[in-house]
Amino acid sequence: MDIHKSAVDAICARVRQFHDAKTPFRIYHGSTNSTRHLDFDPSSVVDVSSLNHILSIDVEKRTAVVEPNVPMDVLVRATMKAGLLPPVVMEFPGITVGGGFVGTAGESSSFKHGFFDRTVLSAEVVLANGQTVTASASSNSDLFEGLRGSFGTLGVLTMVEMRLVEMKKFVEMTYYPTTSIEGAMAKLEEETKNEENDYLDGVLFARNSGVVVSGRLVDACAKTDGIRRFSRAWDQWFYLHAESLAAKSTVSIELVPVEDYLFRYDRGAFWTAAYAYQYFWIPFNRFTRWLLDYFMHTRVMYHALHASGHTDRYIIQDLALPAGNAAAFTQYIDSAFGLYPLWLCPLRKDGRESMGHPLGYRGAISGAQNESGKEYEGLYINVGVWGPHPSSQEEYVGVNRDLEAKVRELGGLKWLYARVFYNEDEFWGIYDKKKYTALREKYGATSLPTVWDKVKDRQGKEDVGGGARGALRRFVKRWGLLSGLYGVYKAVLGGDYLLKKKRP
Template sequence: MDTHRSAVATISDRVKHFYSTKTAFRVYHGSTNSTRHADFDPSTIVDVSALNNILSISPSTLTATVEPNVPMHVLVRETTKVGLLPPVVMEFPAITVGGGFIGTAGESSSFKHGFFDRTVVEAEVVLANGDVVNASEKGGHEEKGLFEGLRGSFGTLGVLTCVKMRLVEMRRFVQVSYLPVTSFEHAVQTLQEETKRGEADYVDGVLFAKDSGAIVTGRLTDKTPSSILPLRRFSRPWDEWFWVHAKSLVSKAVMTTELVPVDDYLFRYDRGAFWMGMYAYKHFMVPFTRLTRFLLDYFMHTRIMYHALHASGYTDQYIIQDIALPAPNTEAFVQWVHEKLGLYPLWLCPLRNDGRSSMGHPQEFGGAVGGKVDGVYEGEYINVGVWGPCPSSQTEYLRTNRELEDKVRELGGLKWLYGRVFYTEDEWWQIYDKTTYNSLRQKYNATSLPTIWDKVKDRVEANDAESGLTGLLKRKMKRNGLLSGLYGIYKAVRGGDYILKQKKA
């Protein structure tokens, strides 16, 4: 704890300096799972990338005290040593505890435990004036108000330095069942039935086509693998990708059940980044076979893929959006995606009814739900993951994303803000609660920090604005799909930082 306190004191001093000089600053974590264009100036950042330690794990209280830059795979590795698990584990190993708390992070257990921030019971924060405070869900009015405000605040109320979070007892395996579905309506209906049945610890779904999909349920268990319950793994290079395996089972048109080691289940989408890796094979004209997936496994993990995505500029060519929709409006949205975009697979993930308050301080939704208006909607949500190429001109790309945002607003949905945002500022504040949010920022001296809108609004990529021969070459390379892809791979393998700006000599 002494090392932690020293690090927090250093951060506090730097924040106080920026506050006294009225200098706007941003918090630098060292990595990102966002697809937005972003870069950081080293002279105006608060670097928290070294806050990556687990301070304690308590089996007696079922809690862990964790610094914000601890990634999911490290947290899971350490908690499982004492027979415990985080209730909500984001599917990519490098997603961090801090990102899950102040961002928006849901997974297949979120129908039961809520978003990741709902598993946090206490937070330590350096406010924008440098004060170090603790806030908890059970604190007094002031303390609880700050704690609630931190959800989905994206670092705009202060610098998160530590959280205390709940844990649950683990089991060796997840008993995974694949339920075939044959339509959008069937998929949504089955998803809701399985969440209400009360038997599953995990529920999500994948749509492979309009008439083909799988709802996948999981239960923690200590059962032993057998001929009836075969063992299935997804983490080794020779294992099949999860969604490819699920698709093969759906073709049998009967429910299939397997035992999957806990770690393999929790990070089942890491290899291939769900199915985004499939598009890399198509882009480089490499056959998408089990052999090539084995041979190229190193490049197909999310850590490498996110680095390559940013370096290549492909965020300008792909729709990468997660949307939480009122459950009764989900079918209408998926039908729109089918007709307008034709993108498959699609991911479905049920969410608890308190999820909206964790998504960037939105206003309540009182529009049409299930075809009728009936006050403010307070029911469950379903996350739809829409990820795939948008092969068109930049004008068409922007128009398509704008149409998607219009449809999301019409149906009462909210976007995960890791994705690119194309709203105008006026549109943004029609969705998000400017009055309440700004009052929180004033109360906690955070008006010198960027707002959420400042952080997520779409920007021209730095390379596009760069002048001279270097800028020209980068723009030409970006427009050449093969060259930009190779450049992305080169940068990912080489490593280094792809977020911080390089200081000019």
């Protein structure tokens, strides 16, 4: 704790410098799982990348005290040694505790435990004036609630206490094939009511083919088709394995080691890495997936994605819809984009409050108006839409704006890790600016960027440098295969890919 205190003291001093100079600053974590255009100026950031330690695990209380830059795989391995697990674990191992708390993180256990932020019991925060406070349900409760989905716009998160659950050796996975969009949604809702389920999600491979997958934490299971793994280089990617089971007419059951289950989508980044094989004209088979396994993990892929500029060539959006409207939205995606696979993940009804200070929804659900115009308080289903969309920049922005409009029409919200195409008025028509601004004023956070400042689109504003080198970088990032090769080169080279380099 002494090392933690020293690090926090240094952060407080840095924050006070900005406060006294009345200078805005941003919080720098050293990596990102966002697909938005990002660029940090070293002279105007508070660097919290060193806050990456697990400070304590209390087995009796089933709690952990953790710094915000601890990634999921490190947290899981530490808690497993104590016979415990985080209730909600983001599927990409590089996502951090802080990102899950002040960002948006709904995963396959969120139908049961809520979003990741619902597992946090208290938070240590450095306010914009350099003062350190603790926020919880009983202390600074409005700040504690406001931190959910705040993206670092209320203060600097430096520590959290979070709850844990009992660990078992395996996840018993049950695969239910489905033959329609409506059938998949109905099966998801049905399985959320099964109290034995600990995990639940689904994948649509086409409008008439999909699979819903439930999971139970177990130490053993007699009724199983064997033990399956997904983390080794020679293992099949999870989505390909699930697709083979979706083609069957019968239910399949497998045992999967806990860590393999939790990070089953890391290799291949769900299925988006398959597009890299198409892009580079590489055969997509088990041998090439084994050969290029290093590049097919999400930490490397995010580095390459930002370096290459390919966030402008893909639709990468997660959308949470009221359960009754999720089928209509998925049918819209089918007709407008034809993009498959699609990820489906049910979310507990309090998930909306975890998604960036949104206003409530009082509109139609499945064609029927909510009773007396009451605010919707039911289950949500996340639809993950990730795939290429070759088009001009104008067309690309247009289809993304159409998608955002459809989400808003159906009472949904989008994850703000992704590119945002709203204008400012549209954005604040979805989010509660009045309440959010009052909270920022109460805790002196008005010198920090707002959520809108953080997420608004910065297309064309990223800095690639001046002179001949800058011109070369711009050329490479704009043209075809060169941009992809440049992204791979930068990922292999490693190092920081978010901070601007100081230039003479």
